[in-house]
Amino acid sequence: MLQRMCSVLITATILLNHASIGMADEFSLKQLPMPGKMVPLSALLEPPILKGIKVDLANPLHLEFILNPGQKPIAQQQMIQEVTRLVKYFMASMTIPEKDLWVNLSPYESKRIIPQSLGLTELGRDLLGQDYVLKQVTASLIYPEGAIGKAFWSEIYKQAARLFGTTDIKINTFNKVWIVPESEEVWENLASGDRGSKKNRRRLCG
16 A cells, blocks of 8 residues: 555656756666766756648658747757657557567566567667666655655655554555556548548547
8 A cells, every 4th residue: 555655655746847858858878877876856958849740651661750840949960869769669660569669677577678679779768778767756756855755755655554553564665656648639631622621530539
């Protein structure tokens, strides 16, 4: 019960803070923080993101990607690199089985880190890096000497006292923080006499 309380509060702490994880916009392995280093939250970031795909029905392998450039203007060459990276992410996610689209840095599962197929891609490398940063951010947020950490542990001990009548109990502080997709609405514009009209809408659930 107490471990579940910790998990819920950790998740709420991350989700309710209106900030993004630092380094997410310009990630590389060299930028990963050292183990044990405090990682603060960065300002809210809206990076470039793929919003749509145009498929040539006469040549299905010819794809055009629709991009939202994000809120931060960047140089053309940097934008080309960012778009290329996003397209590689997309192509990797389309060719790798869904069951293999995961990474894991649990200290108790050293032989279960990343599927071999995903490990050969930039997507897999960057997912591992972001998982590493997520764990650093989570640990930094609940550090008991910080403002958020003090509030977090105060709530933990308050609930422990209410449930068990004491705060002198062992707490398992090992928790997994999961990132999972929410539902998405996909609009499909079919070529016809009424070009550009929305012909079909399908809801995909993550």
